[in-house]
Amino acid sequence: MVLVKRLVLDVLKPHEPNALEFSQALAKAGGDYRVCITVLEVDKKTETLKVVVEGYAIDFDAVESGISDLGGSLHSIDEVEVQSEPQAG
Amino acid sequence: MNLLEQPRFLLRITRTNDIIRRYFVVNGFDGALTMLGLIIGFLVSGATDLSVIINVCLGAAIALGVSGVSSAYVSEVAERKRALGKLEDAMITDLRDSAHGEAARGVPLLIALVNGFAPLAISLLILTPLIAANTGFALPVSPLYVAVAIALLLIFMLGVFLGSIAGVSWLRSGIQTLLVAILTAALIYLFAGY
Numbered sequence: 001m002v003l004v005k006r007l008v009l010d011v012l013k014p015h016e017p018n019a020l021e022f023s024q025a026l027a028k029a030g031g032d033y034r035v036c037i038t039v040l041e042v043d044k045k046t047e048t049l050k051v052v053v054e055g056y057a058i059d060f061d062a063v064e065s066g067i068s069d070l071g072g073s074l075h076s077i078d079e080v081e082v083q084s085e086p087q088a089g
Numbered sequence: 090m091n092l093l094e095q096p097r098f099l100l101r102i103t104r105t106n107d108i109i110r111r112y113f114v115v116n117g118f119d120g121a122l123t124m125l126g127l128i129i130g131f132l133v134s135g136a137t138d139l140s141v142i143i144n145v146c147l148g149a150a151i152a153l154g155v156s157g158v159s160s161a162y163v164s165e166v167a168e169r170k171r172a173l174g175k176l177e178d179a180m181i182t183d184l185r186d187s188a189h190g191e192a193a194r195g196v197p198l199l200i201a202l203v204n205g206f207a208p209l210a211i212s213l214l215i216l217t218p219l220i221a222a223n224t225g226f227a228l229p230v231s232p233l234y235v236a237v238a239i240a241l242l243l244i245f246m247l248g249v250f251l252g253s254i255a256g257v258s259w260l261r262s263g264i265q266t267l268l269v270a271i272l273t274a275a276l277i278y279l280f281a282g283y
Contacts, residue, residue, distance in 0.1 A: 014176055014189060016102035045179035071102075071187040073180055 001085045004058040008079035009051040013072035015042075019049065025070055029062040030055050050078070096199055099192040103169065105200065110254065112204040116157045118247055118266070120208025122273055123149055124215040125240040129277045132233050139223045139232070143216060150212030158205030165197035215240045237274075244270040 013022060023035040034054040041048040049072075053063055067074050100106050124146055131142050173193040177184050184190050218235035222228055228235055245263040252262025 012180060014102075014180065016104065017098070017188070021098075043179070045176055069187055071176070071180070071184050071189040073182045 001087065002082050003056065003085055004060060004080065004082050005054065005056070006079070006081035007051075007053045007058055007060065007063065007077065009049075009053070009063075009067075010075040010078055011049045011051050011067055011072050012046055012075055013049060013067075013070065014046055017070055019047075022049075022070055022072070023051075026051065026053065026063060026066045029066045030057075030059060032056055033058065048075075096195070099188070099195050100199065102188055103172065103192045103196050105196055109200050109203050112157075112161060112200055113207045114247055114251060116153070116204050117207035117211045118244065120150065120153050120211040121215065121240050121244045121247070122270065123153060123208070124212045125237065125244070125270060126273060126277055128215070128233055128236050128240070129274050130281055132237075133278060133281050139219060142233070143219050143223055146212065146216050146219070150209055150216070153212065154205045154209030156205075157208055158201045161204035162197050162201035165200045169193040169197055211243055214243060241267060241270055 017025070019037045019039055023037045027033045027035045032055050036052040036054075038050040038052075039047050040050055051067075064074055100109060127146050127149060128142070131137050131145075170193060173184060173189060176189060215236050218228060218232040218239065222232035245267045248263035248266030249259045251266070252259035255262065
């Protein structure tokens with residue numbers, strides 16, 4: 001089984017909710033997620049973010065759904081860190 | 090999110106906190122001044138059956154409430170749709186299923202309810218002594234004068250609320266709104282006292 005440990009995403013979002021609320025909502029997508037957001041660019045109505053998500057086993061679909069629920073749009077997956085786990089038995 | 094957190098979140102992401110506050114004060118003020126005007130009108134007209142006064146005032150209060158809900162809903166639906174459309178253009182994506190889409194549907198309803206509730210609730214508070222007297226509760230002074238006093242107090246409180254928002258003297262702000270009410274009463278006595 002391959003576990004996703006770290007994701008670096010390029011995300012476009014409206015100004016609201018702000019980066020703090022956005023990161024908190026994404027962290028809630030998993031039980032042990034650590035989320036770090038860097039605002040790269042601020043436009044009139046939008047912000048471009050670098051979103052780093054770390055966790056034991058990241059559910060990408062849940063993260064993507066969290067982003068779109070808050071009005072954000074995932075532009076690209078810039079970095080990924082995965083780890084295989086030995087199968088039991 | 091709990092029952093109160095969700096509306097707060099929707100108001101925050103649409104930046105409509107100040108709009109809902111403004112609607113509350115403006116329409117609350119409308120309700121208080123309308124009741125004050127009606128009651129002073131009855132006072133200068135001489136003795137009238139209390140149940141007639143209550144029904145007239147209640148009719149006006151309900152009309153203010155319904156007018157507040159319907160007018161705010163229609164205008165806010167248009168405003169939120171426009172804002173969502175602009176945001177969708179900037180994001181180049183459909184936001185109907187996002188929190189912004191939910192806000193575009195829910196916020197007009199919230200604002201409409203506040204806009205209708207404010208004048209209705211304030212009017213009912215002002216009518217309390219009239220309703221109490223009509224149900225047999227004995228008041229030391231005429232219920233009409235008590236209603237006028239409650240109206241003036243509520244108008245003063247709305248001024249205090251505005252003062253606290255603006256960060257200026259609450260007393261000065263309260264007196265300003267009270268002066269408007271006194272001016273209204275003076276105009277009614279001047280033009281309706283025949």
